[in-house]
Amino acid sequence: MANVTFSSRVLPKDVTVYAVAGDRGTILSVAEKHRIPIPFECRDGECGSCLVEIVTLTGKTMGSQLTEKEKAMLKSLGRITAAELADAETNDVMPRFRLACQTIVRDQDILVRFLGDQPGDAV
Numbered sequence: 330m331a332n333v334t335f336s337s338r339v340l341p342k343d344v345t346v347y348a349v350a351g352d353r354g355t356i357l358s359v360a361e362k363h364r365i366p367i368p369f370e371c372r373d374g375e376c377g378s379c380l381v382e383i384v385t386l387t388g389k390t391m392g393s394q395l396t397e398k399e400k401a402m403l404k405s406l407g408r409i410t411a412a413e414l415a416d417a418e419t420n421d422v423m424p425r426f427r428l429a430c431q432t433i434v435r436d437q438d439i440l441v442r443f444l445g446d447q448p449g450d451a452v
């Protein structure tokens with residue numbers, strides 16, 4: 330189990346939910362299940378509208394599992410550095426920004442920040 334806390338100015342307060350790690354559930358699917366309004370369009374890592382900032386709260390920092398598609402999108406958005414990319418690929422360290430539709434929930438507590446009124450406009 331993992332605690333996923335969503336934070337956004339469009340929420341009256343931060344919302345923490347429990348998610349089952351490793352069931353292929355994405356942050357976007359967890360958000361939808363709990364009516365957290367993360368903007369999205371394609372659900373396939375191609376539009377960048379579901380960009381979120383992720384902070385690891387407990388446990389080992391993990392969860393890179395970046396697909397080539399997500400890497401390309403984060404690069405095009407200017408939201409990942411070469412150092413973050415290398416760290417993700419070699420040490421499984423989560424980069425600061427991810428696509429919610431591509432990020433699988435793992436066994437760690439995380440904070441997910443998004444603005445919510447502009448697609449792809451993370452905090």
Ligand code: FES
Pocket residue numbers: 368369370371372373374375376377378379380428429430431
């Ligand atoms: S919804 Fe398009 S990249 Fe996530």
